[in-house]
Amino acid sequence: MAAVAIRASQLVKWFGEGRARTLAVDHAALEARFGEMLFIVGPSGSGKTTLLSIISGILRPDEGTVTVKDTDIWRLSKDALAEFRLRTVGFVFQDYHLFPRLTTAENVAIPLILQNVDWDKALGEAEKYLEVVGLHERIGLPPFKLSGGEQQRVAIARAIVSQPQILVLDEPTASLDGDTGRRILSFVHDHILNDQRCILIVTHDARIFEYADRILRMEDGRITGTVTGTE
Ligand SMILES: Nc1ncnc2c1ncn2[C@@H]1O[C@H](COP(=O)(O)OP(=O)(O)OP(=O)(O)O)[C@@H](O)[C@H]1O
8 A cells, every 4th residue: 555645633723712713623634645636525614724724734733743754744843844835735725826916827837936946947847737727828917817717727737837745725626617627637637646646635526526536524623534436
């Protein structure tokens, strides 16, 4: 069996204070292996985005541990954690987080630029991945000139351009039509996933369930089980 890529144990995260205090993640645990495309499904507000943010090194948990490739990421120094986010993880946020003053190609090139890849080479790679997501003719435009679905595809291209070992996609097909969503997921499955990589996807989109190796259910802040093919 492939090595464990991510092991999350006993994760707890609270938001807010006093009576407004919310337990977003309640002793959640999961394990994901290299070579695996793992989906997480569950009702709105069940803690899926919060869990992904903790696993990706973006949001510090109140309790629990996240081990990625044998490194306990929340015990890393601030600099080492930033390095982990830059070199090991690619993340697509629900609201894309594109830089408004940069062109589409520059947005996609950013992870490579931050990794000190030469500017021309980074832009060349960015164009290649924009072609993959069907946006080659949009490379010179700023994000605000693109539709929501196009911006989502730019965010996906940016997450995969540096070929991260851990790819985390939060509702990656929410703004895409069925054919485009399946085409992009199919590319990620066939060309990005391999036995050195692991992909976590939060989705409500049953049209892409066929690409999952396993589907976990999240409810009330906890991973409560595996969704089987009959559900
Ligand atoms: N920054 C925040 N401040 C306060 N409460 C938050 C914050 N982020 C999330 N929450 C709360 O934590 C709980 C879990 O939210 P989260 O976004 O993780 O759920 P989700 O399953 O991803 O939902 P959705 O499917 O709607 O995106 C919710 O009750 C939400 O209101």
